[in-house]
Structure formats: structure tokens, C-alpha cells
Amino acid sequence: MISSLYGPIRNLRIDHAIIDVGGVGLSVTITPATSARLSVGNDAQLFTALVVREDSLTLFGFLDETSRSLFELVQTVSGIGPRVAMSILGVLSPDDLASAVAQENIAAIERVPGIGRKGAQRLILELKGKLNEISVAHLSRTHQPAWREQLSSALMGLGFSAREADGAIGNLVTQLRADDEDPAKIELGELLKRALASGARGRNAL
Numbered sequence: 001m002i003s004s005l006y007g008p009i010r011n012l013r014i015d016h017a018i019i020d021v022g023g024v025g026l027s028v029t030i031t032p033a034t035s036a037r038l039s040v041g042n043d044a045q046l047f048t049a050l051v052v053r054e055d056s057l058t059l060f061g062f063l064d065e066t067s068r069s070l071f072e073l074v075q076t077v078s079g080i081g082p083r084v085a086m087s088i089l090g091v092l093s094p095d096d097l098a099s100a101v102a103q104e105n106i107a108a109i110e111r112v113p114g115i116g117r118k119g120a121q122r123l124i125l126e127l128k129g130k131l132n133e134i135s136v137a138h139l140s141r142t143h144q145p146a147w148r149e150q151l152s153s154a155l156m157g158l159g160f161s162a163r164e165a166d167g168a169i170g171n172l173v174t175q176l177r178a179d180d181e182d183p184a185k186i187e188l189g190e191l192l193k194r195a196l197a198s199g200a201r202g203r204n205a206l
Contacts, residue, residue, distance in 0.1 A: 002059060003047065005059075005157070006044070006046075006154070007019050007022070009040050009043075010040065013035065015029060016030060017030055017035065017044075017061065019061075028048065029086065030046075030061045033090060034062065034063055045156075045157050047064060048062070049062075049068055049082075066094050070089060070097065070131075071085050071086070071089060073130060073131075074088055078122060078126065079119060087112050087114050087115070090112075091112045092111075096108070098131035106121060147191065151188065151195055152166070154188065154192050155169070155196075172195045175194070
């Protein structure tokens with residue numbers, strides 16, 4: 001399973017990007033909103049889901065784990081495949097969808113191309129009560145400082161689990177506070193170097 005990619009964007013369109021990973025260009029299907037936040041030549045972290053079909057292997061990419069989880073969850077609804085799931089994410093944020101399902105707002109879900117009234121009703125019925133955890137996780141992440149989100153993504157792109165990344169960042173923050181340093185004023189590359197050292201010490205201690 002390819003769970004994430006990290007590297008420079010080599011080609012960018014409204015619905016897909018090519019990201020260079022170790023000299024190999026991987027094509028990733030994305031939403032227009034994701035495309036708008038990427039730029040050719042800059043490094044990017046994409047959380048991915050691999051969809052395997054008899055005649056194709058397709059990578060779908062997302063800027064955060066919440067969106068990827070939502071992509072996978074909505075496909076548990078009868079009649080919704082990966083393409084419609086991407087359409088949902090292109091129109092509704094995780095919080096918007098959670099709100100629409102909780103309030104049984106059929107009209108909001110009908111805005112998604114490929115979903116009619118019956119499809120919206122079925123989605124509400126089958127997702128009722130399943131989106132709360134995703135929504136809460138999304139809200140908690142949005143309150144994190146930008147540097148912490150970027151550092152966490154970079155660590156996970158290097159093979160750290162979410163728990164290991166949090167632990168390494170926690171150790172780093174403790175060190176920075178002891179030295180009276182502000183992480184927001186330190187370049188990401190330097191933060192990553194120090195966090196990797198913190199993470200290595202944490203792993204060796206296990």
C-alpha cells in the first residue's frame with residue numbers, strides 16, 4: 001500500500017499532479033482544491049489511496065489524512081466509487097459533509113456531480129453517526145501551528161507513523177523550550193533535522 005508521497009511537483013493540472021519520488025514520476029488524481037494549493041517545482045506531501053482495478057492502478061492524493069479517510073469512508077456507501085468520492089471531496093469539506101449528514105441536508109449533498117436525491121438520501125442513511133470522529137480529528141489538526149503540520153507531514157513522508165511523528169515533535173518542542181527557541185522562526189529543514197534526531201532517540205529507547 002502506498003500511503004503517502006513526498007517530492008517535487010513536476011506537472012500539475014486541475015485534476016492530477018505528477019510528483020517526483022526518487023526519480024520516478026507518479027501520477028496522482030487530485031481535486032481542484034488540492035491542485036490550487038500545489039505548484040510546479042515545489043515539494044509537496046500527499047496522503048494517498050491506491051485503487052486497484054483489473055485494467056488499472058490509480059493513486060488518489062490528498063493534502064491531509066482526514067480527507068483520505070473521508071475518501072475511503074464514503075466509498076462504503078452503496079453505489080459510490082472512487083470517482084464520485086473525489087467529486088464529494090471537491091465540493092464538500094469533511095466538516096461540511098459531517099454537517100450535511102447530521103442535519104440530513106439533502107440539498108447540500110445534491111450539489112455534488114453524480115449524486116441525485118436518492119443517492120444523497122442513501123449517503124445520509126449509511127454515514128449517519130460515522131463522521132463525528134473524522135470531523136473532530138480534522139478540527140483538532142486545523143488548530144495546530146503551520147510549522148507543526150508541515151513538520152508532521154515531512155516526518156510521515158519519511159516513514160514515521162503519526163504517533164512516532166507526534167512523539168518526535170513533542171521531544172523537539174521540549175528541547176526548544178529549554179533553549180528558549182521559537183519553532184516558528186526556525187526553517188523547516190532544520191526542524192526536520194532536529195526532529196529526526198529526537199525520533200531516533202525515542203525509537204532506540206523502546
